[in-house]
Every structure is written in structure tokens, then in C-alpha cells.
Amino acid sequence: MAPEDERIALFLDYENLAIGARDGLGVSPFDFGPVADALAERGRVVTRRAYGDWSAFDEDRRLLARAQVELIEIPQRIGGSRKNAADIKMAVDAIELAYERGFVTTFAIGTGDSDFTPLMHKLREMDKRVIGIGVQSSTSKLLPAACDEFLFYDRLPGVEGRPVPARPSRRRSSPPAVAPEPVEPEPEVEDPGPATSDPDLAAVVTSTLSGLARATDGPVRASTLKRAILRKDPTFDEGDHGFRGFGELLRHLEHRGVLTLAPGTAAGDPEVAFPEDASAEDEAFALFATTVRDLEDQAGAPPQLSGLKDQMRKREPGFSEKRYGFSNFLAFARAARARDLVTMDWDDGRGDYQLSVY
Numbered sequence: 001m002a003p004e005d006e007r008i009a010l011f012l013d014y015e016n017l018a019i020g021a022r023d024g025l026g027v028s029p030f031d032f033g034p035v036a037d038a039l040a041e042r043g044r045v046v047t048r049r050a051y052g053d054w055s056a057f058d059e060d061r062r063l064l065a066r067a068q069v070e071l072i073e074i075p076q077r078i079g080g081s082r083k084n085a086a087d088i089k090m091a092v093d094a095i096e097l098a099y100e101r102g103f104v105t106t107f108a109i110g111t112g113d114s115d116f117t118p119l120m121h122k123l124r125e126m127d128k129r130v131i132g133i134g135v136q137s138s139t140s141k142l143l144p145a146a147c148d149e150f151l152f153y154d155r156l157p158g159v160e161g162r163p164v165p166a167r168p169s170r171r172r173s174s175p176p177a178v179a180p181e182p183v184e185p186e187p188e189v190e191d192p193g194p195a196t197s198d199p200d201l202a203a204v205v206t207s208t209l210s211g212l213a214r215a216t217d218g219p220v221r222a223s224t225l226k227r228a229i230l231r232k233d234p235t236f237d238e239g240d241h242g243f244r245g246f247g248e249l250l251r252h253l254e255h256r257g258v259l260t261l262a263p264g265t266a267a268g269d270p271e272v273a274f275p276e277d278a279s280a281e282d283e284a285f286a287l288f289a290t291t292v293r294d295l296e297d298q299a300g301a302p303p304q305l306s307g308l309k310d311q312m313r314k315r316e317p318g319f320s321e322k323r324y325g326f327s328n329f330l331a332f333a334r335a336a337r338a339r340d341l342v343t344m345d346w347d348d349g350r351g352d353y354q355l356s357v358y
Contacts, residue, residue, distance in 0.1 A: 006043020006129070009104045010035075011094050012069070013086065013111035014052035017153070018060060020112055020138030025154060029060045032067050034156035035133060039108055040231035041211035042131070046104065047097065051090045091119045098126050105129060109147075114140035121146055149215075157207055157327035201241050202258050204229060205249075206322045209259065209272060213325065219271040221264050222250055258323065274325045281324050287316055288332070289341045293357045305333055305344070305353040 018030040039045050048069040054061045061071060072093075074086040094107060107123050109116055112134035120130045120143070132147035136154045144150035153159060208228050212220045226246050229236050243249040250272060253259050257280075261270040291312050295303035303311075309329045312319050321332035333355070337344045344353045 006106050007104050008039055008043045008045045008106045008108055008131075009047040009094070009097055009101070010039060010045055010049065010069075010108045011090050011110065012048075012050040012133075013090060013109075013113060013116070014050040014057065014060070014064075015086065016111045016113050016138070017133075017135065018052075018057060020135030021153060024135045024137035025159070027160070029057070029063060031159065032064060032069065034158040035110065035151075035153070036067060037158065037207075037232050038133075038151055038156050038211065039131075041208060041228050042215050043106060044231060045108075046101075049090075049093065051086045087113070087115050091116065094119060095122065098123060098128055106131060108133060110134065112139035112143065114142040117142050117146045124148070155327075155331075157211065159328075201249075202253060202256075203320075203322055204233070204236075205253060206258060206274075206325075207327065208232065209274070210322070210325050210327055213273070219262075219264070219273065221266075221269050222246065222261075222272055223269050225272050284319065284321075284324060284332075285336055285339060285341055287312055287319065288336050289357055291315065292342055292355045296356060302345075302354040302356040304347075304350060305330070305355060308333075308355070 014030070018028075021027040021030050036045070048067070049072055050064055050069050051072045051074055053074055054071055055075070064071060072089065074089060094109070097104060098107070106129040108131040109120060110133040117140075120132065123130050124146075129149075130147045132143050132150040133153060134143060134150070136152040139152070205225070209220060209225055212225060212228055216224075238244075238246050238249045241249070243252065247268070247270075250259065250261055250270070254261050257275060260273050260275045262273070264271045288308075291308065292303060295308075295311060309319075309321075321329050324332070326332040326335065333342075333344060333353070336342050340358060342355050342357055344355055346352075347354045
């Protein structure tokens with residue numbers, strides 16, 4: 001089914017996600033934006049609901065309300081189980097929606113709790129596509145297999161934080177009064193956009209194209225790309241950036257080498273892809289390996305992943321992993337490891353990856 005045909009209902013087991021992101025990634029409050037963007041690349045979200053005791057998530061509640069998420073209150077009851085109450089309410093609502101709203105084709109269930117596995121099986125029995133969303137360190141191994149697609153929150157573009165290798169307990173508890181100090185993310189500098197456009201324009205197009213390429217099996221059409229961008233930002237208008245149409249914008253980015261266009265099945269709706277420029281990609285990975293080697297020689301110890309991107313940009317100011325279809329720098333580093341250019345080992349003491357060249 002094409003992404004534009006999907007009608008998605010989103011249900012969030014919010015306490016599970018928020019505590020998992022806080023304990024596993026140092027992210028607090030929970031950033032809903034990357035989840036919204038990932039689903040926008042897959043279809044139109046028609047229902048957004050989050051379940052939890054909102055007295056414990058005051059700041060999160062305000063952020064979710066701005067994101068048009070319906071908040072379902074599951075208050076703490078003396079002598080009762082808040083966890084079971086939230087699970088039962090969410091499962092009943094999902095099944096009820098599946099029966100009453102036949103046009104909903106996909107259910108996105110945000111949780112790491114294996115108690116929701118039967119719900120996912122039941123939805124698939126009802127011919128519904130199921131997308132799971134969870135923090136990797138706090139997600140049961142039973143969940144991904146129960147879904148048609150599972151999105152680890154840690155890997156979504158835009159998620160900042162440091163992964164924690166040790167798996168914490170998934171037993172729910174009330175968050176502490178004072179949230180841990182969030183890890184300050186590495187500063188990001190996006191690709192420079194066209195001279196007549198906003199600097200973030202190329203990054204918006206490439207990040208959306210990258211998400212669509214991962215989510216679909218076939219080629220990405222220009223019309224599909226435009227709809228996905230509008231689902232992320234309904235105010236998007238290429239005219240605001242100096243272009244008379246979306247096709248003109250794509251041709252401009254093609255001229256800059258950001259993407260490529262090929263004739264599609266319908267006139268005026270070309271296929272959009274990233275350029276297959278092996279030489280430029282090889283140069284980027286060579287720069288990565290050389291930077292790691294030089295830093296290791298200077299310090300006499302393997303460098304950390306944090307700060308490595310800044311070091312690369314000191315040598316090549318125009319470097320951006322997004323030019324090569326990678327959603328973030330960690331994904332680019334993992335690709336370098338897969339090519340046997342570097343090793344990546346987690347250091348518990350530093351809370352970061354240590355890199356070394358082969």
C-alpha cells in the first residue's frame with residue numbers, strides 16, 4: 001500500500017515511553033516531534049491519543065497538547081494498579097476504533113511493554129497494519145515480532161541523547177521530582193540551502209526523502225514527497241523560498257547535486273532519489289576514517305563519537321551526512337563500521353562510543 005493511502009491511529013503508552021527515553025537516552029521531557037515526523041512519512045495520522053497519569057508529566061502534557069495529541073487521564077488510584085488501568089483502557093480503545101473506523105488502515109502503538117503483544121496480534125488478525133514504537137533499551141523482545149514494522153525511538157531522525165547499553169528495569173514507577181540533567185547534544189549545522197531559500201530547505205527535503213526511501217519498497221514520486229513534507233509541516237510552501245512550483249524546487253536541488261530526478265509513470269510526477277555518486281560517498285567515508293586516525297594519533301587513545309562531526313567540518317566545512325541519505329551522524333558512523341573502516345566500542349565510563357581505525 002502506498003504511504004499516501006495509509007490512515008494511521010496513534011496510541012501512546014506514554015509513561016512507558018517517557019521513562020524509557022529518560023532512563024535509556026537521557027531525554028526529558030519526551031520529544032514527540034520525531035515520532036510525528038516518522039508517521040507523517042508513512043501516512044496521514046487521523047487519531048493521536050496518549051495515556052498516562054498527567055499529574056506526573058506536567059511539562060510533557062503541555063508539549064503534547066501543542067502537538068494536537070488527545071490526553072487520556074489514568075489517575076493514580078489507592079489500592080489499584082495504574083499500570084493495568086492504562087493498559088486495559090488503551091487496548092479497549094484501540095479495538096473499539098478498529099471496529100468503528102473501518103477507514104483506519106494502520107495502528108501505531110507506542111510502548112515497550114510486552115503486555116500489548118496480544119493487542120498487536122488481534123489488530124493484525126483484523127487486517128490492520130501495526131507499527132510499534134519504543135525505546136530500544138526498554139522494549140521487550142516480544143514486541144517487534146508482533147508488528148509489521150517497529151520503530152526504535154533511539155534511531156529516529158531528530159532524537160538527541162546518549163544510548164545506554166545496560167537495559168534498565170521496565171517496571172513502571174513515578175518519575176522523580178527532579179529530572180536528570182539532559183545531555184547537551186552535539187550542535188548540528190544543516191546543509192546550506194539555495195541562495196534564494198531558507199537554509200533548512202534542503203535538509204527538510206532530504207530528510208523526508210530518506211524516510212520515505214526506508215519506508216517504501218518502490219521509487220519515491222515527487223507527489224509522494226510533497227505530501228509527506230506537508231504532513232510534517234502543513235504550512236510548507238515552496239513559494240516562500242522563491243520557487244514557482246515544487247518541480248522547480250526539485251530541479252534546483254538536482255542542479256546542486258542534492259538529489260536526482262527520473263521520469264515517472266505519470267507525466268509531471270518524476271521519481272526522486274539520492275545521487276549514486278560513489279566517488280563522493282567514498283571521499284566522505286575516507287574523510288571520516290582519516291579524521292579518526294589523526295585524532296587517535298594525536299591523543300594516543302581512541303576518539304569519542306561526540307565532537308567528531310565538528311572535527312570533520314574543520315577539514316571539510318560542507319560535510320553533511322544527509323547529502324548521502326543518512327538521517328543522522330550516528331547512522332553514518334555505523335555505515336563506516338559496516339564498511340570495515342572503523343571499530344565502534346561503547347565506553348561505560350565516558351558514556352559514548354570510542355572509535356578506532358582498522
